[in-house]
Amino acid sequence: MLSQQNRFLYIDLSSKTISSKEPEETFLRSFPGGRGWALPYLLQNLEPGTDALSPDNILAVTTSVISGARGPAMPRVIVCSKSPLTGSFGESEAGGFWAPELKKAGFGAIFIQGRASHPVYILIRDGQVEIREAGHLWGLETGSAQDSLRQELDDQRVRVLQIGPAGENLVRYAGIVNELAHFNGRNGLGAVMGSKNLKAIAVRGTEEIRVADPERIRSINAWTAKEGLQKPQGATLRRHGTLPLVRSFQEMGALPTRNWTRGTFWGGEEISPENLHETIYIEPKSCFACPIRCKRRARVDNEQYTVDPRFGGPEYETVAALGSVLEIADPYLLAKANELCNRYALDTISLGMTVGWLMEAVERGFLGTEDCDGLEVRFGRGEVLLPLIEKVAHREGIGDKMAEGSLRLARSLGLENEDFLLQVKGQEVPMHDPRVKTGVALQYALSDYGADHLVAVHDFSFATSDSPGITEASGLGIFQPVDPLSLGPEKVRLFYYMDLYWSLVDMLGMCTFGFVPRGPIPVEMMIDLIRAVTGWSVTLWELMKAAERTIHLARLFNLREGFSPADDCLPPRFFTDFKDGPLAGKGGIDPQEFKEAVKLRYEFMGWDVVTGKPRLERLKELNLEDFFGPG
Amino acid sequence: MSSGAEKMGEENLKIWLKDKRGDPDRLPEKIFLPPGSRLLELLEALPLAEGAGYYTIMVNGEIKSRTVELKDGDEITIIHLPVGG
Known part of the structure; x- marks a missing residue:
């Protein structure tokens, strides 16, 4: 069932060839979606050093084994490629409606290579795939392009994932949008689409996703709508968003x-x-x-x-x-x-x-x-x-x-x-100051796709014994509060666990705002949800291992692109104190403590602290030794 | 509110509250606590809408652990830190 519902679609825009295959269920269990599908393919099919905006780059538009089921907080489409902004592995997720529609149309992922000779869009309708002319859409802003596509297809329910003029013009931080308001915003993956002369992927599917336990999914949805929304996380999100x-x-x-x-x-x-x-x-x-x-x-x-x-x-x-x-x-x-x-x-x-x-x-x-x-x-x-x-x-x-x-x-x-450039690996920092939550400092530095805040541990969730990370997410193995400002071993451990956990959430196309500690749904219910969709007797341990595999693969990808431990750094401004407000004269991150924390995280991961390379025995433990290369 | 809010004795600590949540009527301006009280005891005494776990507390402008012992005249800032914070 899962192999059929998650067919991988391969499109070469240069040669206009289209093929597909069913992934093996053992592969799906080791890599249940998102970057887990993209990274092995990129490592095997993309030459190191390829220009991110060349036809040879590969754009992977992915969902996961659970996408398309009617569960709460699991709508996301995960786009991966080599990033034109960072030159590293690139990834960005978006909510909305497109990922479930792709699943209903019969596919789990699309791997796109080559470059069309002129602007095109891809149309997928219930298993049928076409490459169509898009000259009339090129140059249009996203609203007009979506209107035009729906009109020409005579279908207001077709879901459109597209780039705008920024992607067409190869802006290195161009995004991809579905339904005009749901963005794969980061890493410039819209420019990769633009470089392929690919304006949009329009999808329409009518096949309902088969799940193992529909009743359990309904009950989790009902719980989220009732009890979940009464919890502070759910109520705040509903009332004010972020x-x-x-x-x-x-x-x-x-x-x-x-x-x-x-x-x-x-x-x-x-x-x-x-x-x-x-x-x-x-x-x-x-x-x-x-x-x-x-x-x-x-x-x-x-x-x-x-x-x-x-x-x-x-x-x-x-x-x-x-x-x-x-x-x-x-x-x-x-x-x-x-x-x-x-x-x-x-x-x-x-x-x-x-x-x-x-x-x-x-x-x-x-x-x-x-x-x-x-x-x-x-x-x-x-x-x-x-x-x-x-x-x-x-x-x-x-x-x-x-x-x-x-x-x-x-x-x-x-x-x-100069000291006023605030980026990591070429990507501009998001809006969370790492000087008041050092888990974010570690994430900005260590993220495989440049400064990112979504897989970071946001330290205040674990700050005290009554914080939601401690009271509601104990299944993750953090039982004692961790000081938001520390960079000691307890913080590195917290970061290590939460990096795995949020990477798992991302990989499955789930939304971080759905699940504890950021959202209302408990860890145990998340596992139940995955079991109810897949029918697997899956455990949190197994899923965290799947997430860990992808972190190592992303590391290997970046190493072969020339990244080194020197790139796991922070902008200099974060090592200086605040200049105003309640924190004036305080806050600067201690460079030595930060360096030691990064080194300890390498050691936790089994990475060489000098070269940053994953050790062969660590890769063997994760069944990734085939990806261990020379150097 | 705990009885400490109404009782003022020589031996009690006087703690100033700066409620910054846009809800200034909810909390008193100051509260009295027995000597040796920790931030934890103060929070247990306050009617925080969403449970203390959802708030970050600053003592005299610094983010502090809830086990920190309070001193007379300490100024407390209560910051609601919701999702993603």
């Missing part, structure tokens, strides 16, 4: 502000969840079969701006990246900027951080107005934000350099060694 973090970090003094030179923002009240709900938000929206409904939608219709709720609304990461980082406090402008990024399919985090870098470069006199096409690119100058988004998406003027990401932009100007 936005309460604006207020929390502002009050703590750790809200990324003015390109991270400050921890408090004068416009904090304007971008608070309460004010955003009063000014721009309408009722929330759900992903496939999920009762939590955490997605925000914005609507604006005033003299200055019109914002269409079809494109969703800014959530915490965007509000901080385009708001406090740039000192822009106008909720209507933030809603419009978010909509514009979604129309062009641009990652708002990397965009905001690249604009932030430029603003600081100007403020500190490294660049002038003349270097920025005459725009006054300074903190608080909201009027430059929309023009800069236009320039980046279309690679016009300064936007052409900004489209390369902050690291390449800084390098092109000889400024890469």
Whole structure:
């Protein structure tokens, strides 16, 4: 049953060949989805050193063995490739409706190689696959392209996963979007799609997914909708999404502000969840079969701006990246900027951080107005934000350099060694200050695809004996509170376990907001859910091992691309104290403690501390020795 | 609220609360606790809406463990830290 429902589809756009095969169930059990499907294929079929934007790169659009079943918080599509932003293994997940639709159409994953001679889209309808002309869609923003596709297919229910003009123009932080509001935002995977002249993958499936125990899935859904939403995690997500973090970090003094030179923002009240709900938000929206409904939608219709709720609304990461980082406090402008990024399919985090870098470069006199096409690119100058988004998406003027990401932009100007570049492995940092939660510091440094916050342990969940990580996630083996600021062995252990756990959640196309400690569903219920879909008598131990396999494979991928332990680092600004607010004069991460913590994590993983290479015996234990290469 | 909120004795600690959750009426401005009280005891005495596990506490502007012993005049900041925090 599982092999049939998870057929792998292979498409070569250069030769226009299409084939498929059923994966073996033993493979599926060792690698149940997502990066677990992508990494073995990439390691076996992608030559080391391949340009991420060349036809030879492979784009893996994947789901998991449980995708498509009507369980809560498991709607995500996982896209993997070599990243054009980082040059490392690249991965990004998105919620929405597309992944379940692909499963209902008969496939678990699509592996795309080559480059079409002209713009095309892929159409998949109930097992039938076509490569179709997309010249009429190329250049269209995402809303118009989706409308046009649905009209020509005469099917309003076709699900469209697509790039916008940013991906077409090979912006290195272009994203991929489904249903206009669900983003594979990070790592620039939209540019990989653009480099293949692939505008969209339209999918329609009518086959219901067969599951082993439908009654158990229904009962878990009912529990989530009733008890789960009464728990603080569920209730907060339903009421405010991720936005309460604006207020929390502002009050703590750790809200990324003015390109991270400050921890408090004068416009904090304007971008608070309460004010955003009063000014721009309408009722929330759900992903496939999920009762939590955490997605925000914005609507604006005033003299200055019109914002269409079809494109969703800014959530915490965007509000901080385009708001406090740039000192822009106008909720209507933030809603419009978010909509514009979604129309062009641009990652708002990397965009905001690249604009932030430029603003600081100007403020500190490294660049002038003349270097920025005459725009006054300074903190608080909201009027430059929309023009800069236009320039980046279309690679016009300064936007052409900004489209390369902050690291390449800084390098092109000889400024890469200045202290205001905040990236890891080429990817701009997300909006969580590692100086107040050191598990995030470890994640930023050690993530295989550059600075990332989704598989990080967010330390406050384990800070005290009554924190949800301790009281509700004890099945993960952390029984004692861990100090959010420590970098000792207890923190490295916590990071190690949670890295496995969240990697597992990602790999299965589950949403981190569904499951404890971030979401309401307990670990035991998650395992029950996986058993109910697959019919496997699977255990948490087995699944954590599956996640661990992928971390080693990603490591091997990056090593052969030339990455080394020196790349597992943090931007220098995080080793300095906060300059303002409640944390002024405090907070800088101790470089020696950080170095020791990274080294200990290598040792936990069985990686050589000098070369970073996984030891052969460790790979043998994980049944990965075939991937052990020379060097 | 614990009886400590109403009783003020020479030997008691006076702890100032800065409720930062946009809900200033919920908590008192100050609370009195017996000497030797830890942050844990203070939190148990407060009517926190979602259980203390969902809040991060700063003592005099620093993030502290709940086992820290409080001193007279300490200023407490209570920060609601929801999902992903």
